[in-house]
Amino acid sequence: MSSKILSAAVVGLDARLVEVEADTGGGELGTVAIVGLPDAAVAEARERVRSAIKNSGLNFPKLRVTVNLAPADLKKHGSSFDLPIAASILSTTGFLPEKGLERCLFLGELALDGSLRPIDGVLPVAIKAAESGLSGLFIPQGNAQEAKLAKNIEVFPVSSLHQLVDHFTGKKKISPADYQEISFSNPNASFDLSHVKGNEHVKRAMEIAAAGAHNLLMFGPPGSGKTMLAKAFPSILPELTLPEALEVTKIYSVAGRLKGNYLITGRPFRSPHHTASDVAMIGGGTKPGPGEISLSHRGVLFLDEFPQFQKNVLEALRQPLEDGVVTISRAAGSLDFPAKFILIASMNPCPCGYWGDRIKDCSCSAGQIASYRKRISGPILDRIDMHIEVPRLDIEKLSSDAPAEPSAEIKKRVEAARKRQFERFQNDKFLTNSEMSSEKTRKYCRLSAEAKSLLDNAAKNLAVSARSYFRIIKVARTIADLEAEADISSDHIGEALQYREKNP
Numbered sequence: 001m002s003s004k005i006l007s008a009a010v011v012g013l014d015a016r017l018v019e020v021e022a023d024t025g026g027g028e029l030g031t032v033a034i035v036g037l038p039d040a041a042v043a044e045a046r047e048r049v050r051s052a053i054k055n056s057g058l059n060f061p062k063l064r065v066t067v068n069l070a071p072a073d074l075k076k077h078g079s080s081f082d083l084p085i086a087a088s089i090l091s092t093t094g095f096l097p098e099k100g101l102e103r104c105l106f107l108g109e110l111a112l113d114g115s116l117r118p119i120d121g122v123l124p125v126a127i128k129a130a131e132s133g134l135s136g137l138f139i140p141q142g143n144a145q146e147a148k149l150a151k152n153i154e155v156f157p158v159s160s161l162h163q164l165v166d167h168f169t170g171k172k173k174i175s176p177a178d179y180q181e182i183s184f185s186n187p188n189a190s191f192d193l194s195h196v197k198g199n200e201h202v203k204r205a206m207e208i209a210a211a212g213a214h215n216l217l218m219f220g221p222p223g224s225g226k227t228m229l230a231k232a233f234p235s236i237l238p239e240l241t242l243p244e245a246l247e248v249t250k251i252y253s254v255a256g257r258l259k260g261n262y263l264i265t266g267r268p269f270r271s272p273h274h275t276a277s278d279v280a281m282i283g284g285g286t287k288p289g290p291g292e293i294s295l296s297h298r299g300v301l302f303l304d305e306f307p308q309f310q311k312n313v314l315e316a317l318r319q320p321l322e323d324g325v326v327t328i329s330r331a332a333g334s335l336d337f338p339a340k341f342i343l344i345a346s347m348n349p350c351p352c353g354y355w356g357d358r359i360k361d362c363s364c365s366a367g368q369i370a371s372y373r374k375r376i377s378g379p380i381l382d383r384i385d386m387h388i389e390v391p392r393l394d395i396e397k398l399s400s401d402a403p404a405e406p407s408a409e410i411k412k413r414v415e416a417a418r419k420r421q422f423e424r425f426q427n428d429k430f431l432t433n434s435e436m437s438s439e440k441t442r443k444y445c446r447l448s449a450e451a452k453s454l455l456d457n458a459a460k461n462l463a464v465s466a467r468s469y470f471r472i473i474k475v476a477r478t479i480a481d482l483e484a485e486a487d488i489s490s491d492h493i494g495e496a497l498q499y500r501e502k503n504p
Contacts (some may be wrong), residue, residue, distance in 0.1 A: 001097065002021060002022065002023040002024075003021070003022050003023075003088050003089075003091035003092045003101075003438040004019055004020070004021050004088070004260040004492075005019075005020045005021075005022075005085075005087045005088040005091065005106055005109055006018070006019060006020070006084070006085045006100075006102075006104065006105045006106065006134070007019075007020050007069075007080070007081055007083075007084035007106055008105060008107065008125040008128055008129070008223050009074060009075075009076055010077075010079070010120075010121035010124050010125065010147065011074070011335070012223075012253055012254075012288070012335035012336065012337065013122075013124055013250050013254055013290075013337060013338070014124055014128070015124040015125040015127070015128035015129075015253060016074060016128070017082075017105075017128065017132060017291065018069055018070065018071070018074070018076065018084075018255075019068075019069075019090045020068075020069055020081065020084040020085055020087075020106075021067065021069075021070065021088065022065060022066070022067050022068075022088035022089045022091070022092050023062070023065070023066045023068075023092070023104060024061050024062065024063040024064065024065050024066075024092050024093075025063050029035070030238045031064050031065070032046035032049070032050065032064075032065045032066075032067065033046075033064070033065070033066050033067065033071070034046055034067045034069070034085070034498055035066070035067070035068050035069070036067075036068050036069030036070060036071075036072045036074075037069070037072060037075045038069060038076045038081075039075065039077050039078075039287075041077065041078050041288050042069070042076045042077070042078065042079070043081050044079075044083055045079065045082045045085050045110075045353065046067075046085075047087045048079070048082055048109075048110045048111075048112060049085050049089065049110060051112040051113075051114070052082070052086060052105070052110040052111065052112060052163065053086060053089065053090065054112070054115075054116040054160050055112060055113045055114050056114035056160065056161045056162040056165070057162065057418060058095050058161075058162075058165065059093065059095075060087065060089070060092065061092065062216065065087065065089055065092075065330065065337045067085050067089070067136065069081065069201045073348075075135050078109075078119065078120070078121075078289050079109040079110075079117075079119065080107050080108060080109060080119045080120075080121070081107075081397060082108060082109050082114065082163070083106045083107060083108035083109075083138070083158070083262055083437050084106040084107065084108035084120070084162075086099070086161055087106050087111060089166065090395070091096060091498060095165055095169075096127075096164075096165060096168050096169075097128065097168055097169065097186045098305050099187065099406065101168070103134050103135040103136070104134060104135060104136040104137070104138060105125070105129045105134050105136070105137050105138070105205065106135075106138045106139075107119065107122065107138070107139050107140075108138075108139055108140045108143075108158065108276050109140070111162060114160050114161040114162055114208050115159060115160045115161075115213065116139060116140040116141065116158055116159060116160060116161070117141075117142070117465075118140045118141075118142030118143050119139075120253060120255070120256040120258075121138060121142060121253050121254045121256075122139055122143040122147050122253060123146050123147065123149060123150065123246070123249055123250050123253045124250050124253065124254065124372050125147075126139075126146075126147040126148075126149070126150035126153065126155065127250075128150060129150070129153050129235055130150045130153040134153060135153070135154065135360075136153070136154050136155075136156055137153055137154070138156045138158050138164065138174075139155065139156070139157065139158065139160060140157070140159075140479075141157040141158060141159045143157075143217050143262075144157035144177040145261035145262035145263075146176070146249070146258065146263070146427065147323065148178075148179050148262075149246060149249065149262065149263060151457060152186055154176040155176060156174045156175075156176055156177070157174065158174065164409055167326040167467060168427060177344065179195060179252055182351050187344070190231065191228060191231045191232035191235060192232060192235055192406055192407045193206075193232045193235065193236065193405065193406065193407045194228075194403065194404045194405065194406040194407065195228075195232070195404075196225060196228055196232060196265035196404065197393060197400060197404060198393050198394070199224075199225060199229070199390060199391075199393070200391050201305070201388070202218065202225075202229055202388055203229075204360070205386055206233055206236065206390040206417075207227065207236065207266070207410050207414060207480065207482070208386065208475065208478050208479055208499075209233075209344075210233065210236045210237050210238075210342070210386070210410075210414045211413070211417035211418060211430055211478050211482055212413045212417070212421070212433035212434050212474065212475065212478030213340075213342050213431075213432035213433070213434040213435070214342070214385035214386055214388075214433075214434050214474070214475055214478065215321065215343040215344075215345075215347070215382070215383065215384045215385050215386065216342070216343070216344050216384070216385070216386045216388065217306070217345045217346070217347070217384045217386070217387045217388070218230070218344070218345070218346045218347075218388055218389075218390045219346070219347050219348065219349055219387070219388075219389055219390065220348070220389055220390030220391055221348065221353050221354050221391075221392050222348060222353040222354075222359045223393050224390045224391060224393065225390060225393065226304075226344065226346035226390050230271075230300075230302045230344045230346060230409065231269075231302075232269055233300055233302075233344055234266075234269050234299070234300060235407035235411065236357045236407050236410045236411045236414050237299075237300070237411070237414065238411070238414060238418050239266075239267075240264070240265065240267055241265065241296065242299045244431075245263055245265060246263075247297060247298060247338065247388060248264045248267075248268060248298050248299070249262075249263050249264045251290050251295060251297055251337070251338070252264055252295070253296050254289065254290065255289055255290050255294075255295065256318040257295070263397065266341045267297030267299035267300055268273070268295055268296050268298070268300065268341075269294050269296075269300045269343075270295050270296040270300070270301050270302065271301075271302040271303075271304065272292045272298070272303070272478060273302075274303070274304070274305045274308040274309045276292065276309070276313065277310070277313070278312050278313045279291065279414055280292060280300055281293060281313050281316065281317075282313075282316045282320075282326055282328065283326060283328050283337055284328050284330070288328045288335050288354075289336045290335075291326075293317070293320050293326060293339040293341060293362075294326065294337040294338060294339050296339070297338045297339060297340055297341055297342035298340060298341070299341060299342070299497070300339045300341065300342050300344055301342070301343050301344070302344045303343065303344070303345045303346075304345075304346050305343040305345050305346070305347065305348075306321055306346060306376060307372055307373070308373040308375075308377055311377075312409060313377065313381055314376060314377070314439070315377065315380070315381060315385075317343075318379060318380065318383065319367060319371060319382075320339035321343065321383040322339035322382075322383060323423040324339060324435060325337065325338055325339055325340075326339045332384070341437065342446050343443070345378075345384065345385065346372070349369075350362055350364045350368070350369045350372055351364050351368050351369070351372050353405060357392060358391075358392060360390065367388045382467055382468055382501070383467070384501075385475055386475060387499060387501050388499060391480065413482055414482075416482075416484070417478065417481040417482045418431075418432070420484070421433055421481060423504070424444055425444075428440065431441055432473045433475075433477045433478045434474060434478075435480070436477075438470050441473055441474060441477075443469050444477070445473050445474070445477045445488055446486070446487045446488065447473070447487070448487055448488065448489050448490065448491070448495070451476070451489055451492065451493045453490075453491045454490045454493050454497075455469075455472065455473070455492060455493050455497075458472075458493075458497050462500070464500070468500060468501075472493070472496045472500065473493075473496075474499060476488045476492040476493045476495070476496040476500060477497060479492040479495055480492045493500055
C-alpha cells in the first residue's frame, strides 16, 4: 500500500511543493529507505521517525518502507521532512485516514519522543501553500505565528505526532492559529541625532540619504563621530510597511535568524566586521543562504573602516549596489537574493587618520596614502551617491549645552518625502528615488532650464560618468521631495553636486 503527503522545500527565498510518497512491502523487513536526493539530515529522518512513531504509542510497519521525495531532481535539505514522512508512513498503515490529507501541507522536525521542534524557512512555505490553494498547513507550534503571516490558509499548530493523529481521526481537533495584530517599531534606533553635537552638514546629508535610500560615505579623522552618526541613522528611517516586513522576515526565516520573533518589525541594521569573508557578506555555502547584504534588505548595511575590507568583498558589492539583488551561482544552479539596502560606509582619510586634520599632523607618506585610497576601486566609489566629510569637532561645540534637533523631527520630514515617492511610483515596482533606472529618472525628474545647464556644465568640468550623472539627478530629486517641490531647481542640483566623490 502506498500513500502521498504534501510538503515543501525552500529554494533560495521561495518554496517548491514536494510530494512525500511511502510504500511498504518487499526487501528486508523493518528497514526504511529514503530516496529523492536527500541530504544527510533528511536521510537520518528514518531513525527519528521510527522512534517518534513508537514513542507515540503507534506501530511502525514491520515491512520494508520506501519513502520517495518528489521531484527527485530537487535536492532536499534539513529536518523539516520528518513530519510529512511520518504522516505518509502512518497513512500506509491506516493510523491516519487518507481522506482530508490530500489538500494539506505538513512540515516539522520530530523529536524521538514524538514532539515537534520549530524549523527555519516556514514563511516562504506558508506563502506557497496559500498560493497553491491548499486548505491547511500543519507545522510545529513554535512556528505558528510566523506561518499565520501568510493569508488565505488555515495554520494548525502541532505539538506532537500523537496530537496530529488525534486530529485526523476525530478524537480531538486542533484549533487553527489566530492572527495577531502587528505593531511596527524600530528596535535598532538606539541612538538619537540629538545626542550628536555639531556636524549639521553631515546630519543634512543623512536626512537626504534616508529620504531617498541613497548610499553614503563618510570620511574624517578618528573620533570625529562617524560611527555614532551611522548608529543614529536608523532613528530617522521610516517604519517598515507590511509588504517590506514580509520581505525581510522571509530572509531572516530562511537564514534561521528570527530568534523567537515571528515578524521583523524594524528596519535591519547590519554592521559586519572588516574581516568578514565574501561568503559571509554576499551569501553562499553548501546550501546557499543569504549573507549580510541580504540581511540588510530594506535596512542599513554599515561598513566601518571601509578600506580595510578584503578587496574581493568590496568588489562583490558592485551588483547589489547597482541592481538591488545578488546572484549566487553554484554547480547546482543559481539563486537570487534581494539586497536593496542603504550602504553607510566610513573611512579615515589616510592610514593614520590625520591627513588634513587641523590639529594633529599626519605621519603617512604620499605612497601610503595613495595605496590606502586605492583599496576602494573607482567603480565602487561611483556607486555611492553621497560623499561627506566629517571633520574634527571643536571643543566649544562638543561641550555646548545647546539642544540639537532630535531624530523624531528629522524622521517626520523623511516620512513626508517617502510618501511623495510612494505616490509617484505607485504604478512601478520600486519604492524610492535611488531605485529609479535611467529611463525612470528621465520620466520622473523634471529639471528647470537653469538646473540642466548647471548639471551639464558640472558634468563636463568634473568628468562625471554616466552613472554619476543620473545619481546626481536622483539625489536632487530627493532634495526636491524634502522641500515638497515638483520640479528640480538649480539649488537642488547645486546641493547634490556637493555630495559627489571627493578626494578625502
